[in-house]
Amino acid sequence: MLRRPQIEHLAAAMSERLDSAAAAVPALQPYRTALHGAYEDLAALGRAGRTWAAQRIHGDLHLGQALLTGDGGDGDGGGGGRWSLIDFEGEPSRPLAERRRPQPPVRDIAGMLRSFDYAAAVGRHEHPQEWAGRTRAAYCAGYAEASGGDPRDEPELLRAHETDKAVYEVLYEARHRPDWLSVPMTAIHRLAATRA
DSSP: OBOHHHHHHHHHHHHHHHHHHHHHOGGGGGGHHHHHHHHHHHHHHHHTTOOBOOBOOOSSOSGGGEEEOOOSSSSSOOSOOOEEEOOTTOOTTSOHHHHHSOBOTHHHHHHHHHHHHHHHHHTTOSSHHHHHHHHHHHHHHHHHHHHSOOGGGSHHHHHHHHHHHHHHHHHHHHHHOGGGTHHHHHHHHHHHHOOO
């Protein structure tokens, strides 16, 4: 269970990662105040006594960590297949003790939601943000149906984790794939404009 000390520590770590990334990628600078707001909203809920369940999670969940098996039908992918998750190593750059620490399941959900922006970019959708938005909504609805809890019902927690993942992506893309920087920066703009 995440209680006040863990929630405040989580929010502080997210803020530190943002500050570090903004120092390395100047494009983040105009968004820092709004993005810090996501982390402060999370910390404030912890100070108010809010708690969240925690468990072992995948730690690096995105579309590249999921496989859809064949459906055994006509090959159109229209149903009957099963999704399998692979590569449970988590983020290899993080210490093993941190990867093994129980965390809110929404961290994995946020990772998957972030990957839909990449799928929209690769798929060259005519309106990628609309497609990604619909896909995020469908994923959350499916998650709610399967688990009994909709991650959108805890917007502060979801926004903080999505923001943290997008900040990580900005730093990664700036260092390794600058041509892809616009994908997470579009999310940064959207998340900075969103108040939980």
